[in-house]
Amino acid sequence: MELKQLRLFVAVSETGSLLKASARMHLAQPALGQQIAALEAELGAPLFVRSSRGMALTPAGSVFLEHAKVVLADAERARLAVRESLDVPQGDVAIGLPTTIALVATLPILSACRERLPKVRLKLVEGYSGFVREWLLSGRLDLALLYGDAPEPGLAKQALLDDRLVLVTGASQARVPRKLSLQALARWPLVLPGREHGLRRLIDEACAPAGVQLDVVAEIEALGSVKRAVEAGIGSTILAAGGVAEEVAEGRLRTVAIDSAAMRRRVVRVLGTARPQTVACAAVEALVVDVLRGMTRSGAWPATWIGP
Numbered sequence: 001m002e003l004k005q006l007r008l009f010v011a012v013s014e015t016g017s018l019l020k021a022s023a024r025m026h027l028a029q030p031a032l033g034q035q036i037a038a039l040e041a042e043l044g045a046p047l048f049v050r051s052s053r054g055m056a057l058t059p060a061g062s063v064f065l066e067h068a069k070v071v072l073a074d075a076e077r078a079r080l081a082v083r084e085s086l087d088v089p090q091g092d093v094a095i096g097l098p099t100t101i102a103l104v105a106t107l108p109i110l111s112a113c114r115e116r117l118p119k120v121r122l123k124l125v126e127g128y129s130g131f132v133r134e135w136l137l138s139g140r141l142d143l144a145l146l147y148g149d150a151p152e153p154g155l156a157k158q159a160l161l162d163d164r165l166v167l168v169t170g171a172s173q174a175r176v177p178r179k180l181s182l183q184a185l186a187r188w189p190l191v192l193p194g195r196e197h198g199l200r201r202l203i204d205e206a207c208a209p210a211g212v213q214l215d216v217v218a219e220i221e222a223l224g225s226v227k228r229a230v231e232a233g234i235g236s237t238i239l240a241a242g243g244v245a246e247e248v249a250e251g252r253l254r255t256v257a258i259d260s261a262a263m264r265r266r267v268v269r270v271l272g273t274a275r276p277q278t279v280a281c282a283a284v285e286a287l288v289v290d291v292l293r294g295m296t297r298s299g300a301w302p303a304t305w306i307g308p
Helices: 003-015 018-025 029-043 059-085 099-116 129-138 183-187 198-210 223-231 241-249 279-298
Strands: 048-051 054-057 091-097 120-126 143-147 155-170 179-181 189-192 215-219 237-240 253-259 264-272 303-305
Touching (some): 003 018, 003 054, 018 029, 054 059, 059 279, 091 099, 091 279, 099 120, 099 237, 120 279, 129 143, 143 279, 155 198, 155 241, 155 279, 179 183, 189 198, 189 237, 223 241, 223 253, 241 253, 264 279
Parallel strands (some): 189 215
Antiparallel strands (some): 048 054, 143 264, 155 237, 155 253, 155 264
């Protein structure tokens, strides 16, 4: 099995046609067909269903496509790593961020990368923490920022900061205290993400041992919409302080400290251990750590720095 065969296979799967794939890959159609047939013979399974309408992946072909893309991506990473070792960091680096981290960290990371690593092209992927973890393990991401420093197979973690959760209210909210007990949260109408969201799970797990029943008046999955609902006076919410720093500075929202050690999340830098790190990825990793350190020290991210 050769890389050329994998590239041809991916081209046929994406175009759905030998004719279109041969034009894309600049290879005669009969020769392309022979390469696909040889690949199927080596694997011992048909990869395509042929018809007058073109080529469609079989179930085995769909499984093989995911593996082929990972192999080709690894080959490209190896090629870039050699080039980078002779030059400045360059190439693509994909970073995964849960939404609550993306709210505060995306723009500072992008700006710093454009300034310090101009030949690196960042791809920032936002999603639920569970999805980000899966994408990192599958090789779709080069590094990620996640919550929780518990050891996990296939992942290397470095603790960076402790992010505190706060009650967030509208700026016009009357009689807002400086600090609330966990039990006092039960008296506040709340707008929170659904129970499958990592932030909501942490909040529920912190309240359960104390017997606190929260008054959740609405569930909204998009955290940007949660903040807009709070501004509109629909209710208050619980978010990481950094995620609303901009709105607080502009006087649109207010925050109240929650007197509970459980209302904290540890942010960690995470790398997959199955693949070697490229020069560009290592440079971006160092940049991300430096940016987050600077944000916590300046107060742009109201958190406690515990990293290097």
